Amino acid sequence: MSVEEEIVKLEGLTVSSPHAISIEYLDHRGRKTTKLVGNASDENHIKSQHRTYEFEFKEPQFVSAIQFHSVDYADGIKANFTCTYYPSGADGKAQVLSSGNKWTVHINGFVTKFTVEPPRKFLGDQLLTSVQIQGLHSQEFAEVAKQVGAAESFKQAALEKCRERLSEVTSKEAEVAGLEQQIVEKSESLEKLEQRESELSAAVESEQEKLEVTERAVGSKKQELSEFSARIESASSSIEQKTGERQQLSTEITKAKAELRELKENINMFPTEISGFVSQGASNIRRYSFLAAIPIIIIGLVTVDLFSKASELSHLENLPANISVWEVLIARFPYVLVCGALIASSYKLARVFIGEIIRINEQRLNLTKISIIAKDVSDASEDGLAMDDAARYEHRTHLKMDLLRSHLKGYLAEEYRYSKKSVATPEQQSDRSTDEGEA
Numbered sequence: 001m002s003v004e005e006e007i008v009k010l011e012g013l014t015v016s017s018p019h020a021i022s023i024e025y026l027d028h029r030g031r032k033t034t035k036l037v038g039n040a041s042d043e044n045h046i047k048s049q050h051r052t053y054e055f056e057f058k059e060p061q062f063v064s065a066i067q068f069h070s071v072d073y074a075d076g077i078k079a080n081f082t083c084t085y086y087p088s089g090a091d092g093k094a095q096v097l098s099s100g101n102k103w104t105v106h107i108n109g110f111v112t113k114f115t116v117e118p119p120r121k122f123l124g125d126q127l128l129t130s131v132q133i134q135g136l137h138s139q140e141f142a143e144v145a146k147q148v149g150a151a152e153s154f155k156q157a158a159l160e161k162c163r164e165r166l167s168e169v170t171s172k173e174a175e176v177a178g179l180e181q182q183i184v185e186k187s188e189s190l191e192k193l194e195q196r197e198s199e200l201s202a203a204v205e206s207e208q209e210k211l212e213v214t215e216r217a218v219g220s221k222k223q224e225l226s227e228f229s230a231r232i233e234s235a236s237s238s239i240e241q242k243t244g245e246r247q248q249l250s251t252e253i254t255k256a257k258a259e260l261r262e263l264k265e266n267i268n269m270f271p272t273e274i275s276g277f278v279s280q281g282a283s284n285i286r287r288y289s290f291l292a293a294i295p296i297i298i299i300g301l302v303t304v305d306l307f308s309k310a311s312e313l314s315h316l317e318n319l320p321a322n323i324s325v326w327e328v329l330i331a332r333f334p335y336v337l338v339c340g341a342l343i344a345s346s347y348k349l350a351r352v353f354i355g356e357i358i359r360i361n362e363q364r365l366n367l368t369k370i371s372i373i374a375k376d377v378s379d380a381s382e383d384g385l386a387m388d389d390a391a392r393y394e395h396r397t398h399l400k401m402d403l404l405r406s407h408l409k410g411y412l413a414e415e416y417r418y419s420k421k422s423v424a425t426p427e428q429q430s431d432r433s434t435d436e437g438e439a
Contacts, residue, residue, distance in 0.1 A: 018064040021133040027056045039130035048128045050120035056113035060086035063111050063135035068103040071127040079103045083114035281360045292353035295346030302339050
């Protein structure tokens with residue numbers, strides 16, 4: 001018989017496997033506890049208590065596993081299980097943990113009865129819903145014995161075929177070992193050839209790299225030569241540009257020196273930076289404007305109140321007969337006097353503050369005018385005079401102090417006249433020095 005036929009026969013062999021054992025094989029089927037075997041109805045659920053629930057077979061059965069299904073038990077809760085083995089009559093005991101609301105016990109033996117004792121639990125509504133028994137009936141064991149015998153014969157035949165195949169495989173392995181030895185020898189020769197090839201390739205690559213380095217060096221030198229040529233051309237154009245810039249800078253320097261000389265001549269003529277005075281004046285104007293706004297607002301409020309209360313006088317014809325118009329007017333006279341006093345005092349305060357604002361603006365304008373006049377007078381007085389720097393500064397300082405003194409008195413008083421200060425000319429100073437030397 002060939003191996004393929006043996007495989008077909010082995011595939012056709014069926015061996016009985018454990019299945020569910022129904023309630024018909026148990027004794028005391030009228031008990032509520034026994035009705036849990038294979039139960040699928042909610043009516044057969046029983047309340048779980050901490051006591052022993054017993055299940056007894058009519059005759060010994062081969063049990064592989066038992067599952068006790070429950071409700072409201074957390075995972076990891078222990079339950080006590082016992083069973084009575086056949087034919088020894090020995091008792092087997094075990095503690096099993098719940099998982100997914102069920103306890104599972106693996107027995108794999110003949111038993112006549114078994115019990116389960118759920119754990120004690122004080123909270124919740126715990127129920128036992130069903131008991132599932134997996135195993136084989138005692139009547140099925142004759143068929144199982146036949147199946148086991150057939151499987152044993154198949155086992156012996158398969159072992160014989162395996163021994164034959166093993167001897168064939170051993171001989172083939174020896175042939176494979178010889179071929180592998182040849183492959184190793186050929187591989188060593190091939191490795192030597194590949195190593196030689198790699199050495200030659202490395203030598204070629206080395207020479208090629210040297211050639212590339214040489215070519216890059218030649219290209220770099222050519223590029224440097226072109227860069228030097230460009231630098232020479234750029235330097236030539238830069239020299240011409242710098243020459244033009246130097247001439248332009250010389251012209252600008254000459255102009256700057258002339259401007260500097262003019263600035264030195266005009267220095268200390270009069271304070272041109274009046275930012276401190278201007279900022280203080282602006283601050284005073286804001287303060288006086290705020291203070292002037294208060295009486296103006298008071299005037300407006302009182303005026304509005306007077307006009308609104310004056311409208312009540314239009315209803316004098318509705319007065320009682322015993323009250324005259326003059327009594328009403330005399331009663332409102334004190335209120336009118338107070339309002340008039342408020343308006344008059346607020347007007348005077350507002351006028352004072354507004355007058356201060358106008359005076360500060362006039363001061364700022366006068367200071368600006370004095371600065372302009374001082375500059376113009378100084379330029380006009382020095383025009384055409386041969387004066388050195390010391391005499392010019394003395395002349396300007398004298399004019400500046402006179403103008404500032406007059407400004408502090410009341411901004412160019414009417415009796416002010418410019419009194420020219422005698423200043424010695426360079427010729428007079430040289431003559432004076434000569435006279436002193438002779439003396």
